[in-house]
Amino acid sequence: MDPKSIIDGLLLYLSLVILLTFHEFGHAWMAWKCGDETARSQGRVSLNPLVHIDLIGTVFFPLLAIFLNASGSGLSRFIIGWAKPVPVNFFRLRNPKRDMVPAPSAKARQGVATEEINQVPPARLHLCRGSLAPSVE
Numbered sequence: 001m002d003p004k005s006i007i008d009g010l011l012l013y014l015s016l017v018i019l020l021t022f023h024e025f026g027h028a029w030m031a032w033k034c035g036d037e038t039a040r041s042q043g044r045v046s047l048n049p050l051v052h053i054d055l056i057g058t059v060f061f062p063l064l065a066i067f068l069n070a071s072g073s074g075l076s077r078f079i080i081g082w083a084k085p086v087p088v089n090f091f092r093l094r095n096p097k098r099d100m101v102p103a104p105s106a107k108a109r110q111g112v113a114t115e116e117i118n119q120v121p122p123a124r125l126h127l128c129r130g131s132l133a134p135s136v137e
Contacts, residue, residue, distance in 0.1 A: 009066030057082035
């Protein structure tokens with residue numbers, strides 16, 4: 001196993017967990033602001049990644065892809081993953097006709113910043129004296 005591939009994969013995994021956390025938080029926050037208390041009562045309006053982690057989709061599949069790629073098997077060239085879906089009760093929304101689209105599609109409005117996390121290719125990052133720094137080529 002190539003240590004560089006493992007480090008690159010773990011950096012991608014970290015960005016995936018951050019992205020999924022912000023994604024699910026966006027759904028939960030928007031549903032809460034539109035009047036549905038379901039996600040809030042379950043503690044899902046949180047930036048804590050532990051409340052959003054799905055064992056298979058957030059842990060098993062992404063880490064399997066990372067280690068398959070690092071072993072050189074060629075079976076996995078990308079990471080796929082998901083988090084626990086945020087429950088939304090459309091009958092509890094203040095204005096169901098208007099809020100039925102914003103609550104589930106909150107990802108589009110949570111900002112492009114979280115999407116940009118995955119745009120930094122891990123090959124451009126390297127460990128420099130124990131700290132993460134962009135490589136200069």
